Amino acid sequence: MLEYVTAADDPRLTDYTRLRDVELRKSLEAERGLFLAEGEKVIRRAVGAGYPIRSVLTTRRWLASLEDVLGDATVYVVDDATMTGIAGFPVHRGALASMERLPLPAVETLLEGGARLGGCVRRLLVLEDLVDHANVGAIFRCAAALGVGGIVLSPRCADPLYRRAVKVAMGAVFSIPYARMDDWFEGLSTLRKAGFQTLALTPDQTATPLDTVALSERVALLLGSEGDGLSSHWLQEADEAVCIPMSGEAMAAGVDSLNVVAAAAIACHGLMRST
Missing domain, CATH: 3.30.1330.30 (Ribosomal protein L30/S12)
Incomplete structure (x- = not known):
C-alpha cells in the first residue's frame, strides 16, 4: 500500500x-x-x-x-x-x-544448534563490551565470511541490529546466529559446559601465538572492548590467552596491536584451519 x-x-x-x-x-x-x-x-x-x-x-x-x-x-x-x-x-x-525484531535464542540454544540455527556450532566468537556499532557490524561480516558458526554477546555489547551495525555488516547480522548473555560473570561457564575450548585474544605478545594452539573440536574465541581489551576476569577464566604475533619491525616502530576488527578477521581465519 x-x-x-x-x-x-x-x-x-x-x-x-x-x-x-x-x-x-x-x-x-x-x-x-x-x-x-x-x-x-x-x-x-x-x-x-x-x-x-x-x-x-x-x-x-x-x-x-x-x-x-x-x-x-x-x-x-x-x-x-x-x-x-x-x-x-x-x-x-x-x-x-x-x-x-525476532526473539533471540538463549545462549544454550545457540550452542546446541539444530537446523533452525544452522546446525552444530563448532567455532564461536564471544564479544565482551564492544560498544561501537560499526565494529560489531564489521565483526559479524568477518565471522559470516570466514565460516564462524555463531556469536555470543556480553550484556553490555552493542546491538547488532542497530542501523549502523546492520549497514556496516551488509546484512551479515541476519545470516549468522547470535545470542546475548544474561550473566556476564558466569557466562563463560556455559560455554565450558557445552564443550568449548575458550581462547582469550590479547595484544600481549607473551601469550601463545594463535596459529600454534592445538584447537579442539569446539572453540570459542573471546574478543574484548575497543579500548581496554578483555577484562581481567575473562582473561583469567579462559582456558588460554592467545595473541596474533606482531613483526619485530612493527614492534620497534611502536605498533604493538591491531584494531579489534582487523584482529577479529585474522583470528577468524585462524580458527578455521582445523575445521
Whole structure:
C-alpha cells in the first residue's frame, strides 16, 4: 500500500526520525521492538532471514527495485529532500525499512544448534563490551565470511541490529546466529559446559601465538572492548590467552596491536584451519 508523504514531521514516520540520535534510537527501537534496514540489499536480506516488515520509507525511483519483496507492507513515498529531512542525512541507498525484531535464542540454544540455527556450532566468537556499532557490524561480516558458526554477546555489547551495525555488516547480522548473555560473570561457564575450548585474544605478545594452539573440536574465541581489551576476569577464566604475533619491525616502530576488527578477521581465519 503506497502512501505519499510531503512533510518530514508527518506522525506516520516516527519509526524513522532522528536516526543520528543514538540514545533516542536505542530507546525507541527497544520499546517498539523494531530495527531499521537501509538500502535494497540489506532490506532483501532482512526479509529473506524472516524479519517481518513494519513499513518502508523510500523515494519514487527505488519503488520498482523493491516491489517484489514488499508484499502488502505500507510504503511511505517521499522526495529526496523530505527523505533527507526525516533521516537527518542523505540516504544514498534510497530506502529504509522498519522491521520487526525476532526473539533471540538463549545462549544454550545457540550452542546446541539444530537446523533452525544452522546446525552444530563448532567455532564461536564471544564479544565482551564492544560498544561501537560499526565494529560489531564489521565483526559479524568477518565471522559470516570466514565460516564462524555463531556469536555470543556480553550484556553490555552493542546491538547488532542497530542501523549502523546492520549497514556496516551488509546484512551479515541476519545470516549468522547470535545470542546475548544474561550473566556476564558466569557466562563463560556455559560455554565450558557445552564443550568449548575458550581462547582469550590479547595484544600481549607473551601469550601463545594463535596459529600454534592445538584447537579442539569446539572453540570459542573471546574478543574484548575497543579500548581496554578483555577484562581481567575473562582473561583469567579462559582456558588460554592467545595473541596474533606482531613483526619485530612493527614492534620497534611502536605498533604493538591491531584494531579489534582487523584482529577479529585474522583470528577468524585462524580458527578455521582445523575445521
